[in-house]
Amino acid sequence: MKVNPVLKKELMLGSRTIRFPIALMIYGLCMAGIALLMVFSSVNTGTMDLSDLAGIFLILAFLQMGLILLIIPVLTAGSIAGERERQTLDLLLTAPVSSFSVILGKLLSSMCNVLLYIFVSLPAMALAFLYGGIQWRYLLVFLVMILATAFFCGAVSIWCAAQFKKTILSSIGSLLWEFVFFGGTLIAVFAW
Numbered sequence: 001m002k003v004n005p006v007l008k009k010e011l012m013l014g015s016r017t018i019r020f021p022i023a024l025m026i027y028g029l030c031m032a033g034i035a036l037l038m039v040f041s042s043v044n045t046g047t048m049d050l051s052d053l054a055g056i057f058l059i060l061a062f063l064q065m066g067l068i069l070l071i072i073p074v075l076t077a078g079s080i081a082g083e084r085e086r087q088t089l090d091l092l093l094t095a096p097v098s099s100f101s102v103i104l105g106k107l108l109s110s111m112c113n114v115l116l117y118i119f120v121s122l123p124a125m126a127l128a129f130l131y132g133g134i135q136w137r138y139l140l141v142f143l144v145m146i147l148a149t150a151f152f153c154g155a156v157s158i159w160c161a162a163q164f165k166k167t168i169l170s171s172i173g174s175l176l177w178e179f180v181f182f183g184g185t186l187i188a189v190f191a192w
Contacts, residue, residue, distance in 0.1 A: 006105025028120040035124040076157035077170040079106040107158050114150045
């Protein structure tokens with residue numbers, strides 16, 4: 001099986017920095033801290049039932065979706081625009097790799113990082129299963145939904161990174177597109 005060379009390079013360079021593991025640790029600790037705080041507050045009131053655990057799952061799911069929607073433009077929007085700012089885009093485009101492979105490699109490397117963020121938060125999400133608050137299929141549906149959303153937002157961020165010359169402009173552009181897509185959907189749902 002042939003591995004995308006851009007994906008291989010991005011994953012190798014990304015694994016050499018200490019920032020990403022620290023960010024993963026902070027993200028996981030925040031999700032676990034919020035989950036434990038919610039469980040302890042439910043236990044301290046003395047009325048812990050299954051609806052509280054389902055509520056904890058819902059709150060954590062919305063929180064994770066919001067954080068993933070904010071993390072994806074940071075990880076992805078600088079991919080092509082960063083190559084342009086470092087003046088390495090021309091060198092990358094002259095390599096014997098198709099443009100599609102470059103874009104796919106950048107997108108998949110960002111999605112690998114987002115996948116790690118999602119898997120780091122699974123223990124906090126699975127806390128609702130400890131007492132039987134929700135079923136496993138809901139977690140699987142949530143995982144499929146968040147992965148599809150992450151892939152869509154990553155594709156929009158890659159498009160913005162290719163359109164804008166500066167990383168900050170591509171980040172702002174991808175955040176605006178996310179707001180249009182998801183905010184517009186929420187407004188349409190509530191208006192319906």
